[in-house]
Amino acid sequence: MTFVVQFIDSGREPTVAPNPAYPNGMDVDLRPEDKRTVLHAKCCYGVPYPAPRCGAYVVTCESCGLRVALTVAGRPDDPRTVTLPCKGN
Ligand SMILES: [Zn+2]
Numbered sequence: 001m002t003f004v005v006q007f008i009d010s011g012r013e014p015t016v017a018p019n020p021a022y023p024n025g026m027d028v029d030l031r032p033e034d035k036r037t038v039l040h041a042k043c044c045y046g047v048p049y050p051a052p053r054c055g056a057y058v059v060t061c062e063s064c065g066l067r068v069a070l071t072v073a074g075r076p077d078d079p080r081t082v083t084l085p086c087k088g089n
Contacts, residue, residue: 002062003045003084008069012054018075025049025080030068032085043086050078061086 029036031043047057051072057079060067064087072078 004060004062005045005047006058006060007048007052007072008056008058009052010055014054014073014075016073018073019077022077025076025078027081027083028070028079029083030085031083035085036083044081044083046081047079049080050074050076057082059084 043061045059047059047070051057051074053074055072055074057070057072058067059070059082061084066084066086068082068084070079070082
């Protein structure tokens, strides 16, 4: 199981204060809500945290080809992990 994270740099520094609810990063789950009860560890990936600055991570699962984009801001409330709705599930 491999995946690739690509950072799309917007060139901007964060201008808005981070969300204090997520001082240690967010676990982003992109699966439909009714599929979140079981944690499929194979589709949960760590992403570089915190992000360098404002931009986006493009996460590609090389097993099923799924590609998603996550907005990041170079702040403490950036995504730390992402769980993909992989087609194998
Ligand atoms: Zn996949």
